[in-house]
Amino acid sequence: xxxxxxxxxxxxxxxxxxxxxxxxxxxxxxxxxxxxxxxxxxxxxxxxxxxxxxxxxxxxxxxxxxxxxxxxxxxxxxxxxxxxxxxxxxxxxxxxxxxxxxxxxxxxxxxxxxxxxxxxxxxxxxxxxxxxxxxxxxxxxxxxxxxxxxxxxxxxxxxxxxxxxxxxxxxxxxxxxxxxxxxxxxxxxxxxxxxxxxxxxxxxxxxxxxxxxxxxxxxxxxxxxxxxxxxxxxxxxxxxxxxxxxxxxxxxxxxxxxxxxxxxxxxxxxxxxxxx
Amino acid sequence: xxxxxxxxxxxxxxxxxxxxxxxxxxxxxxxxxxxxxxxxxxxxxxxxxxxxxxxxxxxxxxxxxxxxxxxxxxxxxxxxxxxxxxxxxxxxxxxxxxxxxxxxxxxxxxxxxxxxxxxxxxxxxxxxxxxxxxxxxxxxxxxxxxxxxxxxxxxxxxxxxxxxxxxxxxxxxxxxxxxxxxxxxxxxxxxxxxxxxxxxxxxxxxxxxxxxxxxxxxxxxxxxxxxxxxxxxxxxxxxxxxxxxxxxxxxxxxxxxxxxxxxxxxxxxxxxxxxxxxxxxxxxxxxxxxxxxxxxxxxxxxxxxxxxxxxxxxxxxxxxxxxxxxxxxxxxxxxxxxxxxxxxxxxxxxxxxxxxxxxxxxxxxxxxxxxxxxxxxxxxxxxxxxxxxxxxxxxxxxxxxxxxxxxxxxxxxxxxxxxxxxxxxxxxxxxxxxxxxxxxxxxxxxxxxxxxxxxxxxxxxxxxxxxxxxxxxxxxxxxxxxxxxxxxxxxxxxxxxxxxxxxxxxxxxxxxxxxxxxxxxxxxxxxxxxxxxxxxxxxxx
Numbered sequence: 001x002x003x004x005x006x007x008x009x010x011x012x013x014x015x016x017x018x019x020x021x022x023x024x025x026x027x028x029x030x031x032x033x034x035x036x037x038x039x040x041x042x043x044x045x046x047x048x049x050x051x052x053x054x055x056x057x058x059x060x061x062x063x064x065x066x067x068x069x070x071x072x073x074x075x076x077x078x079x080x081x082x083x084x085x086x087x088x089x090x091x092x093x094x095x096x097x098x099x100x101x102x103x104x105x106x107x108x109x110x111x112x113x114x115x116x117x118x119x120x121x122x123x124x125x126x127x128x129x130x131x132x133x134x135x136x137x138x139x140x141x142x143x144x145x146x147x148x149x150x151x152x153x154x155x156x157x158x159x160x161x162x163x164x165x166x167x168x169x170x171x172x173x174x175x176x177x178x179x180x181x182x183x184x185x186x187x188x189x190x191x192x193x194x195x196x197x198x199x200x201x202x203x204x205x206x207x208x209x210x211x212x213x214x215x216x217x218x219x220x221x222x223x224x225x226x227x228x229x230x231x232x233x234x235x236x237x238x239x240x241x242x243x244x245x246x247x248x249x250x251x252x253x254x255x256x257x258x259x260x261x262x263x264x265x266x267x268x269x270x271x272x273x274x275x276x
Numbered sequence: 277x278x279x280x281x282x283x284x285x286x287x288x289x290x291x292x293x294x295x296x297x298x299x300x301x302x303x304x305x306x307x308x309x310x311x312x313x314x315x316x317x318x319x320x321x322x323x324x325x326x327x328x329x330x331x332x333x334x335x336x337x338x339x340x341x342x343x344x345x346x347x348x349x350x351x352x353x354x355x356x357x358x359x360x361x362x363x364x365x366x367x368x369x370x371x372x373x374x375x376x377x378x379x380x381x382x383x384x385x386x387x388x389x390x391x392x393x394x395x396x397x398x399x400x401x402x403x404x405x406x407x408x409x410x411x412x413x414x415x416x417x418x419x420x421x422x423x424x425x426x427x428x429x430x431x432x433x434x435x436x437x438x439x440x441x442x443x444x445x446x447x448x449x450x451x452x453x454x455x456x457x458x459x460x461x462x463x464x465x466x467x468x469x470x471x472x473x474x475x476x477x478x479x480x481x482x483x484x485x486x487x488x489x490x491x492x493x494x495x496x497x498x499x500x501x502x503x504x505x506x507x508x509x510x511x512x513x514x515x516x517x518x519x520x521x522x523x524x525x526x527x528x529x530x531x532x533x534x535x536x537x538x539x540x541x542x543x544x545x546x547x548x549x550x551x552x553x554x555x556x557x558x559x560x561x562x563x564x565x566x567x568x569x570x571x572x573x574x575x576x577x578x579x580x581x582x583x584x585x586x587x588x589x590x591x592x593x594x595x596x597x598x599x600x601x602x603x604x605x606x607x608x609x610x611x612x613x614x615x616x617x618x619x620x621x622x623x624x625x626x627x628x629x630x631x632x633x634x635x636x637x638x639x640x641x642x643x644x645x646x647x648x649x650x651x652x653x654x655x656x657x658x659x660x661x662x663x664x665x666x667x668x669x670x671x672x673x674x675x676x677x678x679x680x681x682x683x684x685x686x687x688x689x690x691x692x693x694x695x696x697x698x699x700x701x702x703x704x705x706x707x708x709x710x711x712x713x714x715x716x717x718x719x720x721x722x723x724x725x726x727x728x729x730x731x732x733x734x735x736x737x738x739x740x741x742x743x744x745x746x747x748x749x750x751x752x753x754x755x756x757x758x759x760x761x762x763x764x765x766x767x768x769x770x771x772x773x774x775x776x777x778x779x780x781x782x783x784x785x786x787x788x789x790x791x792x793x794x795x796x797x798x799x800x801x802x803x804x805x806x807x808x809x810x811x812x813x814x815x816x817x
Contacts, residue, residue, distance in 0.1 A: 166650075167646055170605075170644065172652075172663070174610065174640075174642045175637065175641075175663055175664040175667055175716065176634045176667050177663075
């Protein structure tokens with residue numbers, strides 16, 4: 001509860017939370033506000049924003065409603081951000097926990113694998129995965145998750161390394177606990193706060209990765225995503241720049257919101273770092 | 277007072293809101309004359325370190341000096357600006373800290389760091405500075421000053437580092453030296469040497485010393501005058517002799533009574549049956565080295581044999597690095613011994629597999645040193661105590677109910693079970709740790725420095741509780757400690773360890789009364805406050 005109080009004391013964190021709630025509200029309300037398929041033809045192509053009350057944010061080069069795509073795109077971004085983050089954090093925690101707790105050859109093997117992933121640029125690896133497994137929304141989400149786990153794994157490992165020799169862990173051993181219970185029940189809850197904070201970074205990066213993929217037209221073309229819209233707008237970038245700019249702002253706002261929430265969580269969960 | 281180097285007049289220091297009390301120091305008045313050692317004694321949280329930091333104006337930002345004056349050489353330090361304070365610090369008032377390893381910069385040589393005092397405050401040439409540094413290091417009797425000046429902090433022992441810190445503090449012949457628990461992190465033999473050094477230097481240089489400590493033994497060894505502090509107030513202030521032999525304030529009397537004397541209580545009858553037999557246990561650590569080249573081999577425990585009679589308490593005493601904690605962890609199999617046998621209830625504990633250990637572990641339990649690190653901060657107290665029985669198959673509800681009973685046994689309020697560890701004091705936490713170990717109804721309890729992190733009055737209570745439980749539950753205890761006074765109080769038998777080997781063992785009264793091994797003699801002679809430690813009246817445990 002103290003952490004909650006500390007969270008709401010920071011204006012930046014509160015703004016971040018409000019922005020994030022707005023994006024979530026957009027995702028939820030998309031179905032009511034725009035009951036039609038956002039990818040269906042709605043009117044003339046390339047209508048400027050605010051020039052026609054039917055299309056508040058204008059239309060893209062195929063005559064599809066940009067506002068509808070933005071609202072539905074919020075769903076895709078949040079979905080990819082959420083699911084990919086969950087995958088990355090889950091793999092990261094498992095790898096980091098076992099490497100940190102057991103040390104020795106387990107640590108060596110797991111960390112060499114982690115390094116192998118880290119030496120490849122994230123995005124290149126993502127391109128390879130999408131090229132091999134195809135670009136449906138499911139494979140894209142899983143692929144984003146799979147390329148994002150090394151950093152959380154290293155973070156978890158570092159926490160475990162410092163916690164595993166604490167006396168309360170030794171006490172657990174002398175009480176006769178199994179390793180798995182010590183790892184999950186005793187150490188993990190204490191190692192979690194920095195990993196949760198880092199999850200916000202992973203989420204922001206996941207959203208950006210999907211957009212970048214869509215910009216290269218390698219994401220799922222059958223869903224309305226912000227990245228797809230930016231990719232489309234690329235063809236008319238010099239004149240009808242708003243087609244790319246509007247989804248760009250949406251991405252900016254969402255990533256900013258997630259980062260601010262993450263920063264706020266960090267200050268709330270590690271209060272001592274705040275009063276520097 | 278005439279000749280006072282520093283006098284504090286009605287000094288009050290305010291703590292930020294939300295602290296456990298409004299003032300760190302309230303209305304503190306004292307003065308230190310040149311050529312005297314004033315000891316400030318108090319338990320943790322009494323404000324003694326806050327006072328040292330206030331004098332140096334090194335208080336944390338949110339802590340403010342509220343009122344009063346600190347007169348040093350006719351100047352009020354409370355209102356001095358930062359430039360003035362820089363002049364005073366180091367040259368006028370110098371300070372030495374508890375932990376020399378963290379007080380020294382690990383990336384620079386000792387000579388470099390001491391020389392810095394001169395290059396900041398004087399215009400001496402490089403050669404002159406070097407000569408001065410070597411003279412200072414010789415002054416604090418570091419074995420080879422030339423070598424020490426070139427050494428980095430990690431290359432020196434704890435005692436040598438503290439000597440280097442003292443050399444640095446005395447570099448500019450300060451009028452006042454503030455020593456904040458300078459020997460607390462040191463072994464007892466090193467502590468004795470450092471205390472003697474401070475005493476000698478003080479007499480030679482006529483420096484005033486403000487010596488902060490929690491240990492009345494140290495007070496007896498070094499103090500001219502004593503100030504006793506409690507909750508940020510001075511409760512008593514007098515000459516050392518007066519305070520130690522005729523304490524006026526009830527709090528002082530209580531503190532002195534809680535200091536365990538070195539006198540062993542009358543021996544208890546010992547059972548002829550051994551519950552635990554340790555024979556020829558060894559543990560060697562190998563670090564680094566590739567394919568065996570350049571590897572460092574440390575023999576932490578060498579061929580150690582000990583017997584623990586049923587219902588007895590065996591103390592294992594020694595300085596840091598003597599292998600006593602490694603031995604304790606071998607006994608509970610947190611560490612696997614290389615060779616030897618540990619026979620408990622007829623079973624060779626050293627030969628059991630991990631899985632067997634897990635099942636049998638309720639026969640032997642451990643109490644840890646650090647009451648803050650040994651409890652999982654995210655579990656409630658009752659849950660912590662109930663964990664062991666739950667692991668071994670007791671239903672959760674029954675285990676929690678049992679835990680509440682144990683709370684009563686160790687002198688805690690049973691309703692406290694719903695609170696988290698951070699809501700308890702150090703002594704209370706150690707009671708929770710004890711309850712956790714007792715929850716499995718062990719035959720043998722291994723206690724690794726269970727009272728070392730506690731204040732002296734709390735320490736006395738926990739020792740009393742241990743003695744009481746031992747009687748009621750028929751426990752056999754292995755008690756690891758570096759403090760011979762504590763060992764004398766609680767143990768029936770004692771084994772003295774040095775460099776991984778037991779050098780002497782036997783009944784406490786014999787070992788401490790008529791030590792045979794020179795190392796045991798050295799340990800006993802190093803206990804601060806010699807006569808005071810042996811003779812003073814106390815509450816018996």
